[in-house]
Amino acid sequence: MNLKLNNAQLYGLAMAYGYDYRALKAIIQVESGQTGFSKETGRLIIQFEPAWFKRFKTDWQKDTSHKTWQANKVGNQTSEWIAFNDAFALDADAAMKSTSVGMMQIMGFHYAELGFQTVGEMWDFAKVSEYNQVELALKWIKTIPALDRALQSKNWQKVAYYYNGAGYKRFNYDKRLADAHSKASAYLSNN
Template identity: 65%
Template sequence: MKKLSDQQLRELALAFGYDYSVLKALIIVESNQKGFSDTTGRIIIQFEPSWFKRLRSNRKTNNGNSIWQANSVGDQTAEWTAFNNAFALDPEAAMKSTSIGMMQIMGFHYSEIGFDSVGKMWDFAKESEYNQVIITLKWINAVPQLKAALKTKNWQKVAYHYNGSAYKKFGYDTKLANAYKYLIDQNNG
């Protein structure tokens, strides 16, 4: 079964020592609680052209009018089109340059999470949303500042370590705080 149940999320939160509502807020903000497309069944991705440009092995090659260069946050059809175009040029760099799954973890974190290759990380994530959350929790545990920020619910630090220095531009800290507050209010109501 690919879908993550609420009970599974509660068990993972407990097993890894995190507040359930904190993890649920991350999932709400990162993927609207979906690890797979309702339309295609494929894993949810966000291909990042700026990372691909840095990570590809033949970056000095003329890119011409490559589809991957024009990608911005789009629907899954556009994301997969850009990803597949990049994958044809450099498979490993394309996988490293893409955030995947329910919690949108970048492929380049594969070794921090404990995988021998980015492809093995992708294969594991493609199996289920449960696996996608495991990957994220392992990554969070590998980043002490993020782990501490989640434990204390410091949304600005969570957003910074999870989404990078441009988090304010996209309001990630506010979105996380609001999602968390909504969940707490729901549980108390």
């Protein structure tokens, strides 16, 4: 399977899950700039979140050799992978659970509700292709009925709330989603 997702595949996923093609394009645009693999590193797009790592690795303060992960902010993919690898060396499962992955940035801690036995299995699935990354997100959206309904009706405030949490307004997720949706082109079978 090709790493890159094409428009026909995205359209097929949208139809299979009952969503508007342009709505999915909007989320992908806002979450990852429409790429699941970094141009800088060639690796899976990630966002390591130290606050989540502290929840999953409750004794994190005891370690004095892995401090890089604690300073991580939203950064370029090279920085994200450096922070992630530092946390991974301390606790691999906690690091993977604390990181969002792929085109639609699904948190690793959702692995069980998506049908995976381990978080590593979810990561391995996401590494295969952007198609798999979008499918992960669509399966996750279906686990939250309010998010599912909001995406079907294109209620961007509710989509932003359920997708990004209560702080979505601080980052204008709802406005960015609405804008991306209005700019997204319709699916044409020849593109």
